[in-house]
Amino acid sequence: MENIYDVVIIGAGPAGLSAGLYSARGKMSTLILEKSKTGGQIATTEEVANYPGSIEHASGPSLVARMVDQCKEFGATIEKDTIKEVKLDEKIKVLVGEKNTYKARSVIVAPGASPRLLDVPGEKEMTGKGVSYCATCDADFFTDFEVFVIGGGDSAVEEAIFLTRFARKVTIVHRRDELKAAKSIQEKAFKNSKIDFMWNTTIQEIKGEGLVEGVVFKNLQTGETQEYMANEEDGTFGIFVFVGYIPQTQIFKGILDMDEAGYFITDDNMKTNIPGVFAAGDCRVKSLRQVVTAVSDGAIASVQAEKYIENNFHE
Amino acid sequence: MIAVDKETFEAEVLNADGYVLVDFWSDGCEPCKALMPDVEELEKQFGNQIKFVKLNTTQARRLAIKEKVLGLPTISIYKDGNKIDEVTKEEATRDNIEAMIKKHV
Ligand SMILES: Cc1cc2nc3c(=O)[nH]c(=O)nc-3n(C[C@H](O)[C@H](O)[C@H](O)COP(=O)(O)OP(=O)(O)OC[C@H]3O[C@@H](n4cnc5c(N)ncnc54)[C@H](O)[C@@H]3O)c2cc1C
Numbered sequence: 503m504e505n506i507y508d509v510v511i512i513g514a515g516p517a518g519l520s521a522g523l524y525s526a527r528g529k530m531s532t533l534i535l536e537k538s539k540t541g542g543q544i545a546t547t548e549e550v551a552n553y554p555g556s557i558e559h560a561s562g563p564s565l566v567a568r569m570v571d572q573c574k575e576f577g578a579t580i581e582k583d584t585i586k587e588v589k590l591d592e593k594i595k596v597l598v599g600e601k602n603t604y605k606a607r608s609v610i611v612a613p614g615a616s617p618r619l620l621d622v623p624g625e626k627e628m629t630g631k632g633v634s635y636c637a638t639c640d641a642d643f644f645t646d647f648e649v650f651v652i653g654g655g656d657s658a659v660e661e662a663i664f665l666t667r668f669a670r671k672v673t674i675v676h677r678r679d680e681l682k683a684a685k686s687i688q689e690k691a692f693k694n695s696k697i698d699f700m701w702n703t704t705i706q707e708i709k710g711e712g713l714v715e716g717v718v719f720k721n722l723q724t725g726e727t728q729e730y731m732a733n734e735e736d737g738t739f740g741i742f743v744f745v746g747y748i749p750q751t752q753i754f755k756g757i758l759d760m761d762e763a764g765y766f767i768t769d770d771n772m773k774t775n776i777p778g779v780f781a782a783g784d785c786r787v788k789s790l791r792q793v794v795t796a797v798s799d800g801a802i803a804s805v806q807a808e809k810y811i812e813n814n815f816h817e
Numbered sequence: 818m819i820a821v822d823k824e825t826f827e828a829e830v831l832n833a834d835g836y837v838l839v840d841f842w843s844d845g846c847e848p849c850k851a852l853m854p855d856v857e858e859l860e861k862q863f864g865n866q867i868k869f870v871k872l873n874t875t876q877a878r879r880l881a882i883k884e885k886v887l888g889l890p891t892i893s894i895y896k897d898g899n900k901i902d903e904v905t906k907e908e909a910t911r912d913n914i915e916a917m918i919k920k921h922v
Contacts, residue, residue: 539848539850541847546847562847563847582851582854584912629906629907630886630887630905631887632887633888639843639847639848639849639888639889639890640846642845642878643878643882645878713882714887737882740887
Protein backbone atom coordinates (compact mmCIF):
# COMPACT_ATOMS: atom_id res chain seq x y z
CA MET A 503 0.00 0.00 0.00
CA GLU A 504 1.37 3.39 -0.85
CA ASN A 505 2.33 5.70 1.92
CA ILE A 506 0.17 8.77 2.43
CA TYR A 507 1.46 11.07 5.14
CA ASP A 508 -0.84 13.15 7.29
CA VAL A 509 1.52 16.09 6.94
CA VAL A 510 4.36 16.73 4.55
CA ILE A 511 6.43 19.83 5.29
CA ILE A 512 8.55 21.53 2.64
CA GLY A 513 11.67 23.01 4.23
CA ALA A 514 13.54 22.15 7.43
CA GLY A 515 14.25 25.67 8.66
CA PRO A 516 12.91 26.84 12.03
CA ALA A 517 9.34 27.05 10.67
CA GLY A 518 9.39 23.55 9.16
CA LEU A 519 11.08 22.00 12.19
CA SER A 520 8.59 23.58 14.57
CA ALA A 521 5.71 22.38 12.41
CA GLY A 522 7.29 18.93 12.34
CA LEU A 523 7.63 18.82 16.11
CA TYR A 524 4.02 19.81 16.70
CA SER A 525 2.65 17.48 14.01
CA ALA A 526 4.60 14.46 15.14
CA ARG A 527 3.77 15.13 18.76
CA GLY A 528 0.12 15.30 17.72
CA LYS A 529 0.53 11.72 16.45
CA MET A 530 0.25 12.66 12.81
CA SER A 531 2.56 10.86 10.41
CA THR A 532 5.00 13.58 9.50
CA LEU A 533 7.63 13.95 6.82
CA ILE A 534 9.90 16.98 6.44
CA LEU A 535 11.67 17.48 3.12
CA GLU A 536 14.81 19.59 2.91
CA LYS A 537 16.85 20.29 -0.20
CA SER A 538 20.00 21.43 1.57
CA LYS A 539 21.10 21.73 5.17
CA THR A 540 18.63 21.25 7.99
CA GLY A 541 18.05 24.47 9.83
CA GLY A 542 17.68 26.83 6.91
CA GLN A 543 19.13 30.32 7.08
CA ILE A 544 19.73 30.32 10.81
CA ALA A 545 22.20 27.42 10.46
CA THR A 546 24.56 29.85 8.72
CA THR A 547 24.93 32.34 11.54
CA GLU A 548 27.25 32.18 14.54
CA GLU A 549 25.15 33.97 17.11
CA VAL A 550 21.42 33.97 17.73
CA ALA A 551 21.12 36.29 20.69
CA ASN A 552 17.47 37.24 20.42
CA TYR A 553 15.68 33.91 20.50
CA PRO A 554 14.11 33.51 23.94
CA GLY A 555 16.01 30.97 26.00
CA SER A 556 19.09 30.92 23.82
CA ILE A 557 21.73 33.03 25.42
CA GLU A 558 24.88 31.04 25.97
CA HIS A 559 26.40 29.01 23.15
CA ALA A 560 23.50 30.20 21.08
CA SER A 561 24.98 29.52 17.68
CA GLY A 562 22.60 28.92 14.78
CA PRO A 563 23.79 25.37 14.11
CA SER A 564 23.48 24.31 17.77
CA LEU A 565 19.99 25.81 18.12
CA VAL A 566 18.94 23.99 14.98
CA ALA A 567 20.52 20.72 16.07
CA ARG A 568 18.37 20.81 19.20
CA MET A 569 15.27 21.48 17.10
CA VAL A 570 16.10 18.53 14.86
CA ASP A 571 16.62 16.20 17.83
CA GLN A 572 13.33 17.26 19.34
CA CYS A 573 11.52 16.74 16.07
CA LYS A 574 12.91 13.24 15.61
CA GLU A 575 12.27 12.41 19.25
CA PHE A 576 8.54 12.77 18.58
CA GLY A 577 8.75 10.66 15.45
CA ALA A 578 9.00 13.06 12.52
CA THR A 579 11.10 11.91 9.58
CA ILE A 580 13.46 14.31 7.81
CA GLU A 581 14.53 13.42 4.28
CA LYS A 582 16.77 15.13 1.81
CA ASP A 583 15.02 16.03 -1.42
CA THR A 584 14.26 19.13 -3.47
CA ILE A 585 10.61 19.64 -4.28
CA LYS A 586 10.29 20.73 -7.90
CA GLU A 587 6.57 20.61 -8.51
CA VAL A 588 3.39 20.47 -6.43
CA LYS A 589 -0.11 19.27 -7.29
CA LEU A 590 -2.39 20.60 -4.60
CA ASP A 591 -5.86 20.67 -6.12
CA GLU A 592 -6.94 17.11 -5.28
CA LYS A 593 -7.82 15.89 -1.81
CA ILE A 594 -4.58 13.93 -1.68
CA LYS A 595 -1.77 16.33 -2.44
CA VAL A 596 1.22 15.27 -4.50
CA LEU A 597 4.73 16.66 -4.16
CA VAL A 598 7.28 15.83 -6.83
CA GLY A 599 10.89 15.85 -5.70
CA GLU A 600 14.21 15.24 -7.44
CA LYS A 601 14.42 11.80 -5.85
CA ASN A 602 10.84 10.73 -5.02
CA THR A 603 7.19 11.66 -5.20
CA TYR A 604 5.29 12.17 -1.95
CA LYS A 605 1.61 12.07 -1.04
CA ALA A 606 -0.04 13.91 1.81
CA ARG A 607 -3.38 14.76 3.34
CA SER A 608 -2.09 18.18 4.28
CA VAL A 609 0.96 20.22 3.31
CA ILE A 610 2.88 22.86 5.23
CA VAL A 611 4.99 25.03 2.97
CA ALA A 612 8.02 26.53 4.75
CA PRO A 613 10.63 27.22 2.06
CA GLY A 614 11.96 30.39 3.68
CA ALA A 615 14.01 32.89 1.79
CA SER A 616 17.39 33.13 0.08
CA PRO A 617 19.79 36.05 -0.09
CA ARG A 618 19.02 38.83 -2.52
CA LEU A 619 21.83 39.48 -4.97
CA LEU A 620 23.40 42.87 -5.66
CA ASP A 621 22.74 42.33 -9.34
CA VAL A 622 25.91 44.04 -10.58
CA PRO A 623 28.46 42.98 -13.22
CA GLY A 624 30.99 40.50 -11.88
CA GLU A 625 28.88 39.31 -8.96
CA LYS A 626 27.89 35.94 -10.46
CA GLU A 627 31.39 35.18 -11.76
CA MET A 628 32.98 36.08 -8.43
CA THR A 629 30.59 34.11 -6.19
CA GLY A 630 32.77 31.68 -4.27
CA LYS A 631 35.76 33.69 -5.48
CA GLY A 632 35.52 36.42 -2.86
CA VAL A 633 31.82 37.28 -3.08
CA SER A 634 29.87 35.51 -0.34
CA TYR A 635 26.43 35.44 1.24
CA CYS A 636 27.43 33.19 4.16
CA ALA A 637 29.88 34.44 6.77
CA THR A 638 30.23 31.19 8.71
CA CYS A 639 30.97 29.34 5.46
CA ASP A 640 33.70 31.62 4.19
CA ALA A 641 34.98 33.86 6.99
CA ASP A 642 38.14 31.91 7.68
CA PHE A 643 39.44 32.38 4.12
CA PHE A 644 39.74 36.06 4.98
CA THR A 645 41.88 35.70 8.08
CA ASP A 646 44.08 38.84 8.05
CA PHE A 647 42.52 40.06 4.81
CA GLU A 648 40.22 42.99 4.17
CA VAL A 649 36.48 42.51 3.91
CA PHE A 650 33.57 44.65 2.78
CA VAL A 651 30.09 43.95 4.10
CA ILE A 652 27.28 45.30 1.96
CA GLY A 653 24.03 46.22 3.72
CA GLY A 654 22.86 47.96 6.87
CA GLY A 655 20.26 45.68 8.44
CA ASP A 656 20.56 43.28 11.38
CA SER A 657 22.17 40.49 9.36
CA ALA A 658 24.71 42.76 7.68
CA VAL A 659 25.87 44.39 10.90
CA GLU A 660 25.89 41.19 12.97
CA GLU A 661 27.83 39.31 10.33
CA ALA A 662 30.25 42.25 10.06
CA ILE A 663 30.93 41.95 13.79
CA PHE A 664 31.48 38.19 13.40
CA LEU A 665 33.87 38.78 10.51
CA THR A 666 36.12 41.00 12.67
CA ARG A 667 37.23 37.80 14.39
CA PHE A 668 38.97 36.89 11.14
CA ALA A 669 39.53 39.88 8.88
CA ARG A 670 42.02 42.61 9.75
CA LYS A 671 39.52 45.25 8.68
CA VAL A 672 35.82 45.19 7.93
CA THR A 673 34.09 48.04 6.08
CA ILE A 674 30.31 48.23 6.14
CA VAL A 675 29.06 49.71 2.88
CA HIS A 676 25.55 51.07 3.16
CA ARG A 677 23.41 52.98 0.70
CA ARG A 678 21.92 55.24 3.37
CA ASP A 679 23.56 57.52 5.93
CA GLU A 680 22.45 55.47 8.92
CA LEU A 681 22.08 51.79 9.74
CA LYS A 682 18.76 49.98 9.85
CA ALA A 683 19.96 47.36 12.34
CA ALA A 684 18.67 47.23 15.91
CA LYS A 685 20.26 49.87 18.16
CA SER A 686 22.00 47.31 20.37
CA ILE A 687 23.68 45.76 17.35
CA GLN A 688 24.66 49.17 15.99
CA GLU A 689 26.30 50.09 19.27
CA LYS A 690 28.45 46.98 19.17
CA ALA A 691 29.53 47.80 15.63
CA PHE A 692 30.37 51.44 16.40
CA LYS A 693 32.49 50.32 19.35
CA ASN A 694 34.43 47.78 17.30
CA SER A 695 37.75 49.31 16.26
CA LYS A 696 38.07 46.96 13.27
CA ILE A 697 34.85 48.22 11.67
CA ASP A 698 34.74 51.18 9.29
CA PHE A 699 31.79 52.62 7.41
CA MET A 700 31.17 53.88 3.90
CA TRP A 701 27.86 55.77 3.87
CA ASN A 702 25.58 56.55 0.92
CA THR A 703 27.50 54.06 -1.15
CA THR A 704 26.67 51.13 -3.41
CA ILE A 705 28.68 48.72 -5.50
CA GLN A 706 28.66 49.26 -9.23
CA GLU A 707 30.95 46.49 -10.40
CA ILE A 708 33.10 43.66 -9.06
CA LYS A 709 36.32 42.91 -10.89
CA GLY A 710 38.82 40.12 -10.97
CA GLU A 711 40.13 37.12 -12.83
CA GLY A 712 39.62 33.95 -10.88
CA LEU A 713 39.44 35.89 -7.60
CA VAL A 714 38.00 39.24 -6.55
CA GLU A 715 40.67 41.86 -7.22
CA GLY A 716 38.76 45.10 -7.33
CA VAL A 717 35.45 46.79 -6.78
CA VAL A 718 33.89 49.99 -8.07
CA PHE A 719 31.94 51.95 -5.45
CA LYS A 720 29.46 54.65 -6.25
CA ASN A 721 28.61 57.49 -3.91
CA LEU A 722 24.88 58.02 -4.21
CA GLN A 723 25.01 61.64 -3.07
CA THR A 724 27.76 62.91 -5.33
CA GLY A 725 27.41 60.34 -8.11
CA GLU A 726 31.18 59.85 -7.99
CA THR A 727 32.68 56.42 -8.54
CA GLN A 728 35.79 55.12 -6.90
CA GLU A 729 37.74 51.98 -7.64
CA TYR A 730 39.25 49.97 -4.84
CA MET A 731 41.95 47.42 -5.64
CA ALA A 732 43.21 44.58 -3.47
CA ASN A 733 46.32 45.16 -1.41
CA GLU A 734 49.19 43.78 -3.50
CA GLU A 735 50.42 41.34 -0.90
CA ASP A 736 46.90 39.95 -0.28
CA GLY A 737 45.91 39.78 -3.94
CA THR A 738 42.24 39.61 -3.00
CA PHE A 739 39.62 40.62 -0.46
CA GLY A 740 36.13 39.62 0.56
CA ILE A 741 32.73 41.05 -0.32
CA PHE A 742 29.93 39.76 1.94
CA VAL A 743 26.48 40.68 0.71
CA PHE A 744 23.49 41.03 3.09
CA VAL A 745 21.04 43.22 1.20
CA GLY A 746 17.81 41.45 1.96
CA TYR A 747 16.14 38.24 0.97
CA ILE A 748 13.77 36.81 -1.62
CA PRO A 749 11.20 34.15 -0.79
CA GLN A 750 11.84 30.75 -2.32
CA THR A 751 8.29 30.48 -3.60
CA GLN A 752 8.80 30.26 -7.37
CA ILE A 753 7.44 26.71 -7.73
CA PHE A 754 4.14 27.83 -6.18
CA LYS A 755 3.47 30.66 -8.65
CA GLY A 756 -0.06 30.50 -9.98
CA ILE A 757 -0.98 27.90 -7.35
CA LEU A 758 -0.76 29.69 -4.00
CA ASP A 759 -1.67 33.34 -3.57
CA MET A 760 1.29 35.64 -3.09
CA ASP A 761 2.06 39.33 -3.09
CA GLU A 762 4.13 41.10 -5.75
CA ALA A 763 7.40 40.23 -4.05
CA GLY A 764 6.45 36.54 -3.94
CA TYR A 765 5.51 36.23 -0.26
CA PHE A 766 2.54 33.95 0.48
CA ILE A 767 -0.65 35.58 1.61
CA THR A 768 -2.23 33.66 4.49
CA ASP A 769 -4.66 34.37 7.29
CA ASP A 770 -3.72 34.35 10.98
CA ASN A 771 -4.09 30.58 10.95
CA MET A 772 -1.48 30.15 8.21
CA LYS A 773 -4.16 29.05 5.75
CA THR A 774 -3.42 29.61 2.08
CA ASN A 775 -6.04 29.79 -0.67
CA ILE A 776 -6.05 25.97 -0.89
CA PRO A 777 -7.74 24.02 1.92
CA GLY A 778 -5.25 21.74 3.66
CA VAL A 779 -2.26 23.75 2.50
CA PHE A 780 -0.58 26.03 5.03
CA ALA A 781 2.41 28.36 4.80
CA ALA A 782 4.81 29.18 7.63
CA GLY A 783 7.92 31.24 8.27
CA ASP A 784 9.88 33.79 6.24
CA CYS A 785 8.00 32.87 3.05
CA ARG A 786 4.89 34.65 4.35
CA VAL A 787 3.77 38.27 4.22
CA LYS A 788 4.61 39.48 7.75
CA SER A 789 6.26 42.32 9.59
CA LEU A 790 9.07 40.45 11.38
CA ARG A 791 11.13 37.65 9.83
CA GLN A 792 12.96 35.97 12.69
CA VAL A 793 13.30 32.53 14.26
CA VAL A 794 10.80 33.42 16.95
CA THR A 795 8.07 34.22 14.42
CA ALA A 796 9.00 31.31 12.14
CA VAL A 797 8.60 28.72 14.90
CA SER A 798 5.33 30.33 15.94
CA ASP A 799 3.98 30.06 12.40
CA GLY A 800 5.05 26.42 12.23
CA ALA A 801 3.23 25.55 15.44
CA ILE A 802 0.02 27.25 14.33
CA ALA A 803 0.16 25.65 10.88
CA SER A 804 0.49 22.16 12.28
CA VAL A 805 -2.38 22.58 14.75
CA GLN A 806 -4.51 23.84 11.86
CA ALA A 807 -3.40 20.91 9.69
CA GLU A 808 -4.49 18.53 12.44
CA LYS A 809 -7.94 20.19 12.58
CA TYR A 810 -8.21 20.05 8.81
CA ILE A 811 -7.44 16.33 8.76
CA GLU A 812 -9.91 15.63 11.56
CA ASN A 813 -12.67 17.45 9.68
CA ASN A 814 -11.93 16.08 6.24
CA PHE A 815 -10.59 12.57 6.61
CA HIS A 816 -12.18 11.11 9.74
CA GLU A 817 -15.78 9.87 9.71
CA MET B 818 36.43 9.75 -0.15
CA ILE B 819 40.11 10.22 0.59
CA ALA B 820 40.75 13.10 2.96
CA VAL B 821 43.63 15.17 1.64
CA ASP B 822 45.46 18.03 3.36
CA LYS B 823 47.95 20.69 2.41
CA GLU B 824 50.76 18.12 2.46
CA THR B 825 49.07 15.45 0.35
CA PHE B 826 47.06 17.64 -2.04
CA GLU B 827 49.91 17.88 -4.52
CA ALA B 828 50.44 14.14 -4.79
CA GLU B 829 46.78 13.15 -4.72
CA VAL B 830 45.40 15.90 -6.98
CA LEU B 831 47.98 18.01 -8.79
CA ASN B 832 50.30 15.16 -9.72
CA ALA B 833 47.53 12.63 -10.30
CA ASP B 834 46.78 11.25 -13.75
CA GLY B 835 43.20 11.25 -14.93
CA TYR B 836 40.18 12.75 -13.23
CA VAL B 837 40.03 13.84 -9.59
CA LEU B 838 36.98 15.40 -7.93
CA VAL B 839 37.77 17.63 -4.94
CA ASP B 840 35.13 18.48 -2.34
CA PHE B 841 36.32 21.69 -0.64
CA TRP B 842 34.66 22.05 2.77
CA SER B 843 35.34 23.40 6.27
CA ASP B 844 34.33 22.91 9.88
CA GLY B 845 32.18 26.04 9.97
CA CYS B 846 30.38 25.38 6.70
CA GLU B 847 26.99 23.78 7.39
CA PRO B 848 25.93 23.65 3.71
CA CYS B 849 29.14 21.70 3.04
CA LYS B 850 28.28 19.10 5.64
CA ALA B 851 24.77 18.76 4.22
CA LEU B 852 26.14 18.26 0.72
CA MET B 853 28.81 15.71 1.55
CA PRO B 854 26.52 12.63 1.74
CA ASP B 855 25.38 13.42 -1.80
CA VAL B 856 28.96 13.56 -3.00
CA GLU B 857 29.63 10.26 -1.24
CA GLU B 858 26.67 8.72 -3.09
CA LEU B 859 28.03 10.01 -6.37
CA GLU B 860 31.35 8.41 -5.49
CA LYS B 861 29.60 5.03 -5.30
CA GLN B 862 28.28 5.63 -8.79
CA PHE B 863 31.32 7.19 -10.47
CA GLY B 864 34.17 6.22 -8.14
CA ASN B 865 35.67 3.81 -10.66
CA GLN B 866 36.03 6.59 -13.24
CA ILE B 867 36.96 9.53 -11.02
CA LYS B 868 38.96 9.68 -7.84
CA PHE B 869 36.99 11.47 -5.08
CA VAL B 870 38.87 13.46 -2.45
CA LYS B 871 37.90 16.04 0.16
CA LEU B 872 39.92 18.95 1.52
CA ASN B 873 39.12 20.68 4.79
CA THR B 874 40.10 24.24 3.99
CA THR B 875 40.25 25.33 7.65
CA GLN B 876 43.73 23.87 7.80
CA ALA B 877 44.59 24.67 4.18
CA ARG B 878 43.53 28.25 3.64
CA ARG B 879 46.49 29.35 1.50
CA LEU B 880 46.22 26.22 -0.62
CA ALA B 881 42.52 26.81 -1.25
CA ILE B 882 43.15 30.42 -2.24
CA LYS B 883 45.93 29.25 -4.57
CA GLU B 884 43.38 26.92 -6.15
CA LYS B 885 41.10 29.97 -6.48
CA VAL B 886 38.60 28.61 -4.01
CA LEU B 887 37.36 31.41 -1.76
CA GLY B 888 33.85 30.21 -1.01
CA LEU B 889 32.24 27.02 0.17
CA PRO B 890 30.96 24.55 -0.72
CA THR B 891 32.99 24.18 -3.91
CA ILE B 892 33.28 20.98 -5.91
CA SER B 893 36.01 20.96 -8.55
CA ILE B 894 37.10 18.45 -11.16
CA TYR B 895 40.79 18.18 -12.08
CA LYS B 896 42.19 16.35 -15.08
CA ASP B 897 45.88 15.49 -15.05
CA GLY B 898 46.40 18.07 -12.33
CA ASN B 899 44.55 20.96 -13.99
CA LYS B 900 41.22 22.25 -12.81
CA ILE B 901 38.75 21.85 -15.66
CA ASP B 902 35.37 22.46 -14.06
CA GLU B 903 33.74 23.63 -10.86
CA VAL B 904 30.43 24.29 -9.14
CA THR B 905 30.14 26.47 -6.08
CA LYS B 906 27.67 27.78 -3.49
CA GLU B 907 24.00 27.56 -4.55
CA GLU B 908 25.08 25.84 -7.77
CA ALA B 909 26.72 23.05 -5.81
CA THR B 910 23.74 20.70 -5.74
CA ARG B 911 23.67 16.96 -6.24
CA ASP B 912 22.10 17.33 -9.69
CA ASN B 913 24.61 19.91 -10.86
CA ILE B 914 27.58 17.89 -9.59
CA GLU B 915 26.28 14.80 -11.34
CA ALA B 916 25.78 16.76 -14.57
CA MET B 917 29.33 18.13 -14.29
CA ILE B 918 30.74 14.63 -13.80
CA LYS B 919 28.80 13.26 -16.76
CA LYS B 920 30.05 16.08 -18.96
CA HIS B 921 33.60 14.85 -18.53
CA VAL B 922 33.56 11.08 -18.17
C1 LIG C 1 22.95 35.78 8.37
C2 LIG C 1 21.61 35.69 9.07
C3 LIG C 1 21.51 35.97 10.42
C4 LIG C 1 20.29 35.87 11.09
N1 LIG C 1 20.25 36.11 12.43
C5 LIG C 1 19.08 35.94 13.11
C6 LIG C 1 19.03 36.09 14.53
O1 LIG C 1 20.04 36.40 15.19
N2 LIG C 1 17.84 35.88 15.16
C7 LIG C 1 16.71 35.52 14.49
O2 LIG C 1 15.67 35.32 15.11
N3 LIG C 1 16.72 35.38 13.14
C8 LIG C 1 17.87 35.58 12.44
N4 LIG C 1 17.89 35.42 11.07
C9 LIG C 1 16.61 35.16 10.37
C10 LIG C 1 16.22 33.69 10.48
O3 LIG C 1 17.29 32.90 10.02
C11 LIG C 1 14.98 33.42 9.65
O4 LIG C 1 13.95 34.26 10.04
C12 LIG C 1 14.51 31.97 9.80
O5 LIG C 1 15.56 31.09 9.46
C13 LIG C 1 13.29 31.69 8.96
O6 LIG C 1 12.94 30.35 9.06
P1 LIG C 1 12.13 29.58 7.94
O7 LIG C 1 12.00 28.19 8.41
O8 LIG C 1 10.91 30.34 7.60
O9 LIG C 1 13.02 29.67 6.61
P2 LIG C 1 14.51 29.20 6.29
O10 LIG C 1 15.38 29.30 7.48
O11 LIG C 1 14.89 29.96 5.08
O12 LIG C 1 14.36 27.65 5.93
C14 LIG C 1 13.69 27.21 4.79
C15 LIG C 1 14.24 25.86 4.35
O13 LIG C 1 13.47 25.34 3.28
C16 LIG C 1 14.31 24.72 2.33
N5 LIG C 1 13.65 24.69 1.04
C17 LIG C 1 13.28 25.76 0.27
N6 LIG C 1 12.68 25.37 -0.86
C18 LIG C 1 12.67 24.01 -0.83
C19 LIG C 1 12.20 23.01 -1.74
N7 LIG C 1 11.62 23.33 -2.91
N8 LIG C 1 12.35 21.71 -1.41
C20 LIG C 1 12.94 21.37 -0.23
N9 LIG C 1 13.42 22.26 0.66
C21 LIG C 1 13.28 23.57 0.37
C22 LIG C 1 15.55 25.60 2.35
O14 LIG C 1 16.68 24.89 1.88
C23 LIG C 1 15.67 25.97 3.83
O15 LIG C 1 16.48 25.07 4.54
C24 LIG C 1 19.11 35.50 10.38
C25 LIG C 1 19.22 35.23 9.01
C26 LIG C 1 20.42 35.31 8.36
C27 LIG C 1 20.51 34.99 6.89
